[in-house]
Amino acid sequence: MLSVFKYCLFDLLRSRWSIVYTLFYLLSSASLLYFSNSATNAVASLMNIVLFITPLVSLLLGVIYFYQNRDFAELLLAQPIRRSQYFYGNYFGLSLSLVINLLVGFGLPMLFIGNGLQILQELSIVLLAGVMLTLIFSALALLITLRNENRVLGFGYAIVVWLFFAVIYDGLFLILLLWFNDYPLEKFAMIGTVLNPMDLSRVMILLKLDLSALMGFTGASFRQFFGSTAGFFVSLSSALIWITLPLYLLIRKGNTKDF
Amino acid sequence: MVIHVENIQKSFGKQEVLKGIDLDFFEGQIYSILGPNGSGKTTFMKSILGLVKPNNGKIMVGGSDGMKDHEYRSNIGYVPQIARFPENLKVNEVIDLVTSIRKQPSFPQEFVELFQIESFLNQRLKNLSGGTRQKVNLVLALMFKSDILILDEPTTGLDPINTIRLKELLLQLKSEGKTIIVTTHILHLAEELSDDIIFLLEGHVKYHGSTDRLLKLSHTKNLEEAIAAILQGEIDSEEETPVVNIYNRKKNA
Numbered sequence: 001m002l003s004v005f006k007y008c009l010f011d012l013l014r015s016r017w018s019i020v021y022t023l024f025y026l027l028s029s030a031s032l033l034y035f036s037n038s039a040t041n042a043v044a045s046l047m048n049i050v051l052f053i054t055p056l057v058s059l060l061l062g063v064i065y066f067y068q069n070r071d072f073a074e075l076l077l078a079q080p081i082r083r084s085q086y087f088y089g090n091y092f093g094l095s096l097s098l099v100i101n102l103l104v105g106f107g108l109p110m111l112f113i114g115n116g117l118q119i120l121q122e123l124s125i126v127l128l129a130g131v132m133l134t135l136i137f138s139a140l141a142l143l144i145t146l147r148n149e150n151r152v153l154g155f156g157y158a159i160v161v162w163l164f165f166a167v168i169y170d171g172l173f174l175i176l177l178l179w180f181n182d183y184p185l186e187k188f189a190m191i192g193t194v195l196n197p198m199d200l201s202r203v204m205i206l207l208k209l210d211l212s213a214l215m216g217f218t219g220a221s222f223r224q225f226f227g228s229t230a231g232f233f234v235s236l237s238s239a240l241i242w243i244t245l246p247l248y249l250l251i252r253k254g255n256t257k258d259f
Numbered sequence: 260m261v262i263h264v265e266n267i268q269k270s271f272g273k274q275e276v277l278k279g280i281d282l283d284f285f286e287g288q289i290y291s292i293l294g295p296n297g298s299g300k301t302t303f304m305k306s307i308l309g310l311v312k313p314n315n316g317k318i319m320v321g322g323s324d325g326m327k328d329h330e331y332r333s334n335i336g337y338v339p340q341i342a343r344f345p346e347n348l349k350v351n352e353v354i355d356l357v358t359s360i361r362k363q364p365s366f367p368q369e370f371v372e373l374f375q376i377e378s379f380l381n382q383r384l385k386n387l388s389g390g391t392r393q394k395v396n397l398v399l400a401l402m403f404k405s406d407i408l409i410l411d412e413p414t415t416g417l418d419p420i421n422t423i424r425l426k427e428l429l430l431q432l433k434s435e436g437k438t439i440i441v442t443t444h445i446l447h448l449a450e451e452l453s454d455d456i457i458f459l460l461e462g463h464v465k466y467h468g469s470t471d472r473l474l475k476l477s478h479t480k481n482l483e484e485a486i487a488a489i490l491q492g493e494i495d496s497e498e499e500t501p502v503v504n505i506y507n508r509k510k511n512a
Contacts (some may be wrong), residue, residue: 003359011347071343074400078308080333081359258271259310 001085001094004076005044006095014030017061018101024053025105033113034199040209042123046106047205049129049199052166054102055137059158062094074259087142087254091247102130122214125208129201132239136197137162139246146253165198173199193222194238204235261286261407261438267306267316269299277313278462286406289429289439290447292344299440299507301340303459304409307439307440308337320407333363336400341412342392344488347387350376352385357399367402373424374398390416397425408432408439414448424451448461452484465489 028049036042069090110123140161148154153174173192177185193199207226225231245256262284269277274400276299284290285418292300309325309332309474318325321334344353345383358365371377374394379387384395401406408429414422429439429452443449449456450470458473465490466473470482478490 003356007348007352007356011345014347042491069345071339071341072345074310074339074341075337075396076360077310077328078332078335078337078339079357080330080362081360082329258312259305 004086004089005093005096008090008177009097012061012065012094012097017064018097021057021098022031022101022105023063024031025049025102026109029106030109030113031164033109038190039119040122043119043126043205043209046123047126047129050102050106050126051133051202054098054130054133055165055198056162057142058095058098058134058137059141059162060155061098062138062160063145065094066090066142066145067154070145077259080150083254087146088253091142091250094142095135098134098138099131102127102134106130107156110111122205125205129205132243133197133201136239136242139243139250143246143250143253146227146250146257157259169196170199189224190222194234197239197242200235200238260284261321262307262440263317263319265317267303267313267318268274269302269311269313276462277306280316280459280462280464282457282464284407284438284440286438287433287436288435288454289441289452290455290457291453292440292442292457292459293449294448294465295490296465298459299457299462301411304411304440304442308335308409309334333361333403333405334405335409336403338396338400338408338410338413340415342389342396342416343496344384344392344395347383348503349381349383349410350387353379353395354399354402357450358402361403363403365402366404367398370398370401373428374421388416390418390421394421401428406437408437410439410441411467412444413443414445422448446486456482458486460489 029046032042032049036045073086077083086173106127110120110127141158141258144154144161146155173196176192177189180188193203203222204226207223226235260283261274262278262282263284264282264284266279268275273320273451280299294300296469302311307325309329319353320331323331325331348356354365354367371380374397376391376394376398376458379395387395393413398411400410413425417425426448429441433454434441436465441452442451453470455468455503456470456473457464466476471484473482473485474480477485479485479488
């Protein structure tokens with residue numbers, strides 16, 4: 001696994017995509033932190049960038065990379081290597097390279113510019129959310145490519161998955177909240193949030209930013225729940241399930257797939 | 260016997276590609292797998308390598324179960340049909356990568372010299388021509404000096420000089436006791452190289468035996484005409500029983 005992992009990691013780190021992705025984060029976070037009037041605003045804007053861009057880039061870059069290496073996979077899988085080892089190597093190579101891009105692009109401005117702004121803790125949570133989303137959506141990207149030989153279809157699914165978590169899920173969620181407005185919805189709202197990794201990250205960051213007051217009663221109950229030890233473990237388990245479930249499915253698919 | 264294949268069946272959806280194939284491969288022999296496009300040649304070779312998972316049947320390679328194990332592949336060198344590599348990698352790096360995955364000593368130098376690709380070792384694979392990539396593909400398969408070689412259209416993109424070099428090399432490896440399985444569309448190459456011809460048609464072994472025997476059965480002068488005779492149904496494998504393993508002599512030996 002280690003050789004496949006190392007090769008994927010270095011192959012990706014020196015690719016043009018990876019450099020562009022790092023530069024994008026470097027520029028956006030440095031300028032937001034440097035020019036923004038209020039530190040909270042800067043963190044909130046950065047949060048939105050990280051929440052939308054990280055999953056999208058993980059999915060698209062993952063799908064492009066795995067489709068590009070489809071024929072090479074055939075050569076490597078004909079070597080004495082377990083299929084699971086090959087796929088783990090690919091997954092960790094991709095996700096770690098994206099995490100490194102994020103750490104450099106987002107972490108460096110955070111340390112140098114954000115340090116004086118006393119918001120290092122909040123920024124760290126945004127960074128952590130970015131890392132978590134990268135781990136989740138890289139696994140989904142690999143799963144999509146394994147399940148779809150047709151590249152156009154694979155790209156389509158990647159975009160649909162991103163749209164679902166970023167837009168459609170929230171839309172459906174809001175419609176349901178409006179429909180059942182007369183009922184107590186705190187528990188439902190919490191379950192709905194925990195199930196979508198992008199929403200979960202957003203709520204965790206907003207709670208840290210003391211913006212939960214804006215969310216009214218729901219905000220208060222969110223604060224109570226996610227602030228508690230139980231809430232912390234529920235969120236952590238949700239994130240872990242979101243990483244391990246696609247990984248499990250992709251290893252299962254990878255073991256039976258014909259190359 | 261090095262490879263034993265028993266009743267291999269494989270379907271992709273509704274399409275049955277291999278319909279029960281039984282074959283044995285022995286040491287020091289070159290086998291050419293021939294057949295029209297879509298006859299199941301590549302699927303059969305990939306089944307031996309574990310790249311394609313058969314629905315049914317048994318594959319034994321050097322005593323290991325090819326359907327369960329993966330270590331047996333350390334004894335196989337494989338040239339895939341399409342030579343495509345990650346674009347950013349250099350030739351040297353891809354050689355190192357495969358060596359590190361295989362955890363076996365590799366001897367790329369002599370094959371790099373044979374195919375004269377020394378000057379490309381530090382170039383990225385995306386800058387290489389199709390023929391040069393095919394040479395890299397060959398070096399990757401040959402450099403471990405494996406006992407079994409599986410070559411899927413190895414001459415694709417090679418110029419005549421390198422095709423001759425490859426042919427001579429394969430004959431030399433055969434004399435060293437290697438088992439070599441080749442698919443090719445170049446019939447004269449198959450004729451010159453092979454001890455045995457395996458002709459696949461619609462997922463069945465239509466003929467299995469020596470070239471001479473095929474020529475005798477089909478009353479033709481060369482392999483091209485003999486293949487045409489098989490395709491026109493002039494040789495009925497079931498009646499003439501050429502499919503029946505003619506290796507009894509080897510098995511008994």
